Amino acid sequence: MADHEFCKVEKDGRILIVTLNRPEVMNALHTPAHQELEKVWDDFAADPELWVAIVTGAGDRAFSAGNDLKVQAAGKRGARTPHGFAGLTNRYDLNKPVIAAVNGVAMGGGFEIALACDIIVASEKALFALPEPRVGLIAGAGGVHRLPRMIPMKQALGMILTGRRVPAQEGKALGFVNEVVPHEQLMDAAKRWANLILECSPMAVRASKEAVYRGLDQPTLKEAIETMYPAQKANLESEDYVEGPKAFAEKRPPQWKNR
Numbered sequence: 001m002a003d004h005e006f007c008k009v010e011k012d013g014r015i016l017i018v019t020l021n022r023p024e025v026m027n028a029l030h031t032p033a034h035q036e037l038e039k040v041w042d043d044f045a046a047d048p049e050l051w052v053a054i055v056t057g058a059g060d061r062a063f064s065a066g067n068d069l070k071v072q073a074a075g076k077r078g079a080r081t082p083h084g085f086a087g088l089t090n091r092y093d094l095n096k097p098v099i100a101a102v103n104g105v106a107m108g109g110g111f112e113i114a115l116a117c118d119i120i121v122a123s124e125k126a127l128f129a130l131p132e133p134r135v136g137l138i139a140g141a142g143g144v145h146r147l148p149r150m151i152p153m154k155q156a157l158g159m160i161l162t163g164r165r166v167p168a169q170e171g172k173a174l175g176f177v178n179e180v181v182p183h184e185q186l187m188d189a190a191k192r193w194a195n196l197i198l199e200c201s202p203m204a205v206r207a208s209k210e211a212v213y214r215g216l217d218q219p220t221l222k223e224a225i226e227t228m229y230p231a232q233k234a235n236l237e238s239e240d241y242v243e244g245p246k247a248f249a250e251k252r253p254p255q256w257k258n259r
Contacts, residue, residue, distance in 0.1 A: 006033035009040055015046050015194045016053040020086070023188025026062035026105060029086055033068075038087030045094055048258060051202045052194045055088075055117065056187065058109075063100070063126065067137075085109045085141035089116045092213070095206035095231050096246070097197050101190035102126040102168075103183070112141040115150070118209065120176060121190045122168040123183040128176075131163035149216070151175045202246055202258045207235040216233035 006029070008019040019041055020027040029037075044053055057063040064086075084090030088098070089112050100106075100117035106128050114120050114128070130139040130147070138144060139160065148156040151174045159166060171177035181189040197205060210231040215224035235241055239257050247254035 004036050004040070006036050007040060011050065012191070014049060014051040015191065016047075016050045018044075018053060018055045019058050020055070020064050021058040021091060022068075023057075023059035023084055024060070024066060026065035027057040027059070027110070028068040030068040031081075033131060034081045034085065036087075037180055038081040038083055041083065041087045041094070043061045045091075046094065047200060050096070050113055051205075051258070052096060052197050054101050054187075054190045055086075055096045055098060055113065056190070057103050060125070060183070062105040062110070063102040064106055064107075064110030064113055065111070066110045079168075084116075086113045088113055089141040090202055091116070095210045096202075097194075097205060097209060099190050099193055102128075102136065102177075102188050108132055108137075108139060108143070109141050112139060112143045112146070115146040115176065116142055117191055119178050120171075120194060121179050121181065121186065122136050122171060122177045123186045124168055124170040124180055125183050126171070128159075128168075128171050128181075129165045130160050131165075133161065134163045147176065201235070201238075201240040201254070203231070203235040203238045203240050203256075204244070207231040249259040 007021045010017045020029070022028060022033065044050055081087050086118070091205045099119045099121060100114035102114055102120060104123065104125055106114050106126060108131055111128050111130055119132050130143045144160055147160065155174055166187040168180045172180050172205060179189060187202040207229065210229045214229055218227060219225035239259055243256065
């Protein structure tokens with residue numbers, strides 16, 4: 001796939017790899033970058049041949065330093081994109097899995113991009129923070145809400161209220177990082193996670209993701225369990241729902257049709 005102006009986009013089989021590509025500003029994002037990424041994620045959501053995505057940052061320094069504060073300081077706030085920061089943080093209806101391969105600094109909106117992903121694989125060089133209060137802002141692209149839902153409240157508040165930087169291993173210990181790997185192995189590790197997902201039925205994966213997130217919004221566990229979510233219904237009515245048990249019984253790899 002052709003490169004875009006502010007990101008690089010490539011296909012690796014059924015995996016979409018999106019690289020935030022403003023290394024001169026540590027992959028900080030401004031309105032044109034958000035708008036470009038909005039279209040990238042729209043296309044990913046609509047493409048039946050793409051089943052999982054990986055997002056990472058260009059260069060060795062940063063995943064993303066978040067909001068381009070120099071642009072904001074110049075009075076250029078710009079228009080908001082419908083799906084939030086990087087076209088991703090408010091994309092609540094994306095049932096396809098997204099993996100963050102965090103290769104360096106993930107600050108503010110950069111950390112919020114990673115938190116909006118389903119799995120976070122971090123380089124040992126990665127650093128995470130929500131430093132917005134240090135510049136008079138709030139982590140309003142999901143940081144103040146997602147982080148306390150992923151790790152204990154006091155630990156989340158300890159990060160949110162101080163803006164302190166958390167290294168990759170601490171992030172794993174806290175629970176928001178799935179795996180920490182040597183820097184040079186980061187993309188291989190992210191692709192390993194992606195390929196494990198690809199071994200599963202894409203429809204069952206999407207049904208599972210939707211059930212997890214929407215079930216968390218239900219007032220009780222009983223209601224979460226007893227609700228039939230749209231992707232779950234589609235999975236029950238799919239060819240893959242028949243193919244999985246059949247392949248298991250016949251002792252062969254399943255041939256997922258994604259329909």
